[in-house]
Amino acid sequence: MLALTLAAFVRAAEISAIKFIKYDDNVENMTLDAKPNQVVSLDLTENQTLIAKLEGLKGEAKHAFYVLEQGTYSIVENLQSKGTYAAKLNPRALAGLYKHPGEYSLKVSITYEGEKPIMTEIAKINFIANGEVIDNFTDVEWDFQKPHEQPGAFLVFVFEVASFVPIFILLVLLLINGCNFGYFPRNFFDAIFSITFVVAFGGFLYYFIYFWKHIHFEEMLKQLCVIFPALLILLRLALIGRAKMVARDVPAEEKVKTE
Incomplete structure (x- = not known):
């Protein structure tokens, strides 16, 4: 069971740190502290939960969300803001990616009142998917027919x-x-x-x-x-x-x- 929680900062002047926490079946097994504007690389399987917290941001943002994307596949969710802004990717949000493993880019965006929105990349997530759950993406299949034979x-x-x-x-x-x-x-x-x-x-x-x-x-x-x-x-x-x-x-x- 996969849950992913991440936290994002937008105003770099107020970002003090990014803290990543990874869980196996609700048991913490990894903690990583990253500096502002640092992009870390992390592995994540279906049985794990990853949480990234953005520490140091003050005040309430007008808009706060994260984007997890790889090519044409993407997930957009709002950030949690219980004291500290955090983005959480749980099995419900990631269900559509179970057939699309690979490296995803995790970006966060926060907009304060009267300021321009800022989007920054905080992590590269190597998503390791082994399940066969039906995804929400439509696979395009092309069926090319052979051209008819032309007479002389x-x-x-x-x-x-x-x-x-x-x-x-x-x-x-x-x-x-x-x-x-x-x-x-x-x-x-x-x-x-x-x-x-x-x-x-x-x-x-x-x-x-x-x-x-x-x-x-x-x-x-x-x-x-x-x-x-x-x-x-x-x-x-x-x-x-x-x-x-x-x-x-x-x-x-x-x-x-x-x-």
């Missing part, structure tokens, strides 16, 4: 050319057969669906080009599940409008023949 340059070129084939065939057929606007709906409502279908169908042919350059095959299948029904509905509405024009023009042609 020639195969890429062939498929890129093939993606232009549908829209190329459409343009050739239009050049050979021409564009027949004879039965294009005159009604605004029917014409909107016909125009929308033509634009959507052209966009669908261009979709193959875009798919090859930007979209994975699985994503294309999901998107086609939405595109195909929409195209079929537009085609059906466009054919209804064309059928109305055919039905209107057929009686007129029969009337001309009978005359």
Whole structure:
């Protein structure tokens, strides 16, 4: 069981000494007196308690705390002030470090009313942790996936050319057969669906080009599940409008023949 108690001074002119006391199961086994501004090195295990007292400070500080840190790991606690300022690191405060042993820097900070805060390092703590208690820190794990294998340059070129084939065939057929606007709906409502279908169908042919350059095959299948029904509905509405024009023009042609 680990408890760590330390005491800190901020105003160097009033610091007379720093006293470190280490306990094993509440039994004192080490005492060390340090001079002001002296940084000592100490070992600390999970079964020990270390207390550092800052002697000589007078008056009540506005803020008093200590920081125990190593890289991204840190603990911040208020100093105790029962007669003498002291910082206490107990098992509760150190529980998050049980999986992160190593050398920690112990710093103390005290601010008196109307004065600038001063932070000073008082000890290097070699924390020896053997337990397996779950810590409070989040371990970042990176999972790098191998990049997908790319086809050869020639195969890429062939498929890129093939993606232009549908829209190329459409343009050739239009050049050979021409564009027949004879039965294009005159009604605004029917014409909107016909125009929308033509634009959507052209966009669908261009979709193959875009798919090859930007979209994975699985994503294309999901998107086609939405595109195909929409195209079929537009085609059906466009054919209804064309059928109305055919039905209107057929009686007129029969009337001309009978005359």
